[in-house]
Amino acid sequence: MNINRLRSKLCGMVLLFMVLTTQSAFAEPISKTTSYIMDVQFNEDAKTLSAAETVSFTNNYGEDLKEIVFHLYPDSYGKAETMPSLGPIMNGQISEDQKGDIDIIDVTYDGQKLNYTEDNQVLKIMLLNPLKSNDSIELKINFKLKIPQGFGRLGYNDDIFSLTNWYPILSIYDPAYDSWDENPFHPIGESNYSDVSDYDIKIHIPSNFVIASTGVTANEETSGNEKVVKVDAENVRDFVFMLSKNYKVISKNVSGIKVNSYYIRDEVKPMAQRMLDFASSALLFYSDSFGKYPYPELDVVETPLSGGAMEYPQLIQMGRYPYFQNADQNRDTFYTSWLDEAIVHETGHQWWYVSVGNNEFKEPFMDESLTCYSTAYYFEKQYGKYDRRSILTAFRAAIYPSKTEPFDSSVDDFKNMSEYNTVIYNRAPIVLEDLRSTVGDEKFLNIMRNYFKKYLFKNGTINDFLNVIKETAGDDVAAKIKKAISSTDYYPENLVPTKEETKEINKRNFVENIKQQEQYNGMIPGSILVRGMGGKIHIITPEDPDENNKKTTSNLVKNLKSYSDSMGLGVQFAVEDSSKFESSNLKENLILIGNNENNEIINKMSSSFPVVLSSKGLLFDEAAIAAKDYSGYFLISNPNNAENIIIVISPPKDEQYYNLDWYGPYQYDFKVNGKMEIKGKF
Numbered sequence: 001m002n003i004n005r006l007r008s009k010l011c012g013m014v015l016l017f018m019v020l021t022t023q024s025a026f027a028e029p030i031s032k033t034t035s036y037i038m039d040v041q042f043n044e045d046a047k048t049l050s051a052a053e054t055v056s057f058t059n060n061y062g063e064d065l066k067e068i069v070f071h072l073y074p075d076s077y078g079k080a081e082t083m084p085s086l087g088p089i090m091n092g093q094i095s096e097d098q099k100g101d102i103d104i105i106d107v108t109y110d111g112q113k114l115n116y117t118e119d120n121q122v123l124k125i126m127l128l129n130p131l132k133s134n135d136s137i138e139l140k141i142n143f144k145l146k147i148p149q150g151f152g153r154l155g156y157n158d159d160i161f162s163l164t165n166w167y168p169i170l171s172i173y174d175p176a177y178d179s180w181d182e183n184p185f186h187p188i189g190e191s192n193y194s195d196v197s198d199y200d201i202k203i204h205i206p207s208n209f210v211i212a213s214t215g216v217t218a219n220e221e222t223s224g225n226e227k228v229v230k231v232d233a234e235n236v237r238d239f240v241f242m243l244s245k246n247y248k249v250i251s252k253n254v255s256g257i258k259v260n261s262y263y264i265r266d267e268v269k270p271m272a273q274r275m276l277d278f279a280s281s282a283l284l285f286y287s288d289s290f291g292k293y294p295y296p297e298l299d300v301v302e303t304p305l306s307g308g309a310m311e312y313p314q315l316i317q318m319g320r321y322p323y324f325q326n327a328d329q330n331r332d333t334f335y336t337s338w339l340d341e342a343i344v345h346e347t348g349h350q351w352w353y354v355s356v357g358n359n360e361f362k363e364p365f366m367d368e369s370l371t372c373y374s375t376a377y378y379f380e381k382q383y384g385k386y387d388r389r390s391i392l393t394a395f396r397a398a399i400y401p402s403k404t405e406p407f408d409s410s411v412d413d414f415k416n417m418s419e420y421n422t423v424i425y426n427r428a429p430i431v432l433e434d435l436r437s438t439v440g441d442e443k444f445l446n447i448m449r450n451y452f453k454k455y456l457f458k459n460g461t462i463n464d465f466l467n468v469i470k471e472t473a474g475d476d477v478a479a480k481i482k483k484a485i486s487s488t489d490y491y492p493e494n495l496v497p498t499k500e501e502t503k504e505i506n507k508r509n510f511v512e513n514i515k516q517q518e519q520y521n522g523m524i525p526g527s528i529l530v531r532g533m534g535g536k537i538h539i540i541t542p543e544d545p546d547e548n549n550k551k552t553t554s555n556l557v558k559n560l561k562s563y564s565d566s567m568g569l570g571v572q573f574a575v576e577d578s579s580k581f582e583s584s585n586l587k588e589n590l591i592l593i594g595n596n597e598n599n600e601i602i603n604k605m606s607s608s609f610p611v612v613l614s615s616k617g618l619l620f621d622e623a624a625i626a627a628k629d630y631s632g633y634f635l636i637s638n639p640n641n642a643e644n645i646i647i648v649i650s651p652p653k654d655e656q657y658y659n660l661d662w663y664g665p666y667q668y669d670f671k672v673n674g675k676m677e678i679k680g681k682f
């Protein structure tokens with residue numbers, strides 16, 4: 001009897017003993033019944049893994065088992081229709097290289113070959129004799145994995161290999177239905193469902209490769225061109241690893257937990273640092289909020305993955321990092337903002353799915369919706385109620401009455417990825433806000449902590465969660481949440497943002513949109529509204545405006561005011577005559593209307609303008625355009641104060657409306673003789 005078999009047996013005995021001696025909900029033992037020992041040979045050229053897998057399993061299901069069932073998730077990569085996807089479902093053809101496949105070579109027990117079937121991503125092993133309740137068995141499975149080329153969760157691209165869902169993993173038996181879970185990996189969402197186990201893994205790789213994995217590296221031995229890496233992982237429900245010749249790593253010690261961030265190119269090191277910092281901060285935050293992170297290490301790993309990021313025990317699979325010069329500081333670009341949310345979200349999964357597991361196929365609410373809410377909760381507590389990723393902006397502001405699939409749906413209940421995303425990621429998390437607003441912050445956290453504590457290293461269900469709510473907050477609260485989760489038209493009107501909240505959200509959205517545009521385009525027309533917030537914008541008209549000019553100006557001011565009011569920007573507008581304008585105000589945010597000849601201020605400042613507007617035409621630094629009839633604008637930072645902006649507008653001659661496109665992207669845009677358009681950036 002080897003040590004693992006003994007360990008399994010002991011575990012089964014401890015379990016029985018504990019069940020007999022205590023009924024306390026918080027003292028149940030870990031139901032660990034499985035351990036894996038694997039010897040894995042990685043072949044870089046052939047893009048394959050060959051492995052000998054030894055699985056020790058103790059039957060604690062309370063009935064005899066004739067068959068043992070494993071998931072063969074790699075087979076989901078065998079054809080386009082079943083390929084798991086983070087983005088739009090792939091349809092159509094995939095090449096031979098893009099196909100993944102797991103080939104079972106043989107299965108033995110005690111030296112004897114066993115019969116088995118491989119069908120629909122399920123390996124069913126027929127035992128020679130039924131495995132009696134509380135008995136253990138040690139199965140040896142030899143298999144070969146063909147790694148698909150591509151950008152999926154399992155796959156390789158360039159020299160980066162992502163090994164996830166790569167081996168036969170033991171399924172879970174449900175005595176209530178006398179059957180094993182045989183759900184294949186569904187193309188939409190995730191389908192992982194397994195018990196925590198111990199893993200003792202030896203991986204043979206070329207000596208120039210770097211590995212990131214679940215667990216902790218116990219030992220690395222290099223001889224010649226080969227390196228043998230020994231990894232131990234305890235109490236994990238899956239084991240994954242990533243390989244590349246080019247991995248570099250930066251690390252941080254976070255309250256005794258080692259957080260590593262692996263990246264490929266030096267240029268993206270600031271982004272890897274940013275992900276390391278966010279993962280570390282989220283790890284501390286969730287530990288404080290829900291219960292301590294129960295593992296010694298967490299890896300954040302850049303891979304070729306496209307369409308999102310993905311959670312595994314002790315490892316977060318990220319996509320390729322974009323290059324940003326100041327990625328460590330900048331929170332305002334689309335990508336940094338999205339990646340911040342992704343890493344905080346995936347770190348949240350270390351609580352909901354990794355530590356406390358669930359059947360992802362049947363109840364995605366328990367991993368995805370809980371994690372989405374936890375993520376928004378993090379941003380609310382770290383960056384304030386109005387942060388773009390907070391509960392208010394992410395969920396409450398998105399409430400609208402609608403009929404949907406209920407939140408307790410399984411992944412195959414959804415017609416497509418977008419419906420699944422809308423229900424599970426966008427709408428369902430609000431149930432938890434309903435819970436929090438009903439019981440208050442403290443009790444809400446108690447519920448989450450109690451659920452975490454009770455189901456740590458186990459699998460929980462929606463019902464289990466409702467029972468914890470009942471125990472912690474009472475029957476009525478549990479009944480309310482149960483109704484919300486199973487409803488098809490859930491609409492918590494009490495959580496719709498107030499008028500003040502909506503105004504503040506609009507303001508922040510406007511400012512954020514403008515700032516994001518500025519990242520790519522520099523100053524744009526809307527920049528003046530952002531700079532003018534809480535202050536004044538001076539609108540300076542020609543000395544003697546004609547009727548049309550007056551109307552254009554008053555319409556423009558109306559438009560500016562309505563923008564400012566609806567967004568709560570608090571900008572004041574002063575319309576002033578150019579001949580009476582005080583020169584001390586020349587450093588302010590200015591909108592100058594007219595041209596050199598009819599507006600004294602334009603004339604006075606035109607030597608520092610990149611465009612001179614006269615009644616004869618437009619004079620750019622590089623080009624002169626003779627035209628009697630032109631209209632448009634240009635904008636520059638104020639030469640008297642670079643913080644502020646000047647927009648110079650030449651309104652159309654016989655139209656009363658002239659409105660700027662606040663979101664840009666141009667710094668000048670003129671229509672000449674009613675047909676030609678000249679626009680661009682300085």
Ligand SMILES: [Zn+2]
Pocket residue numbers: 345349367368371
């Ligand atoms: Zn997720």
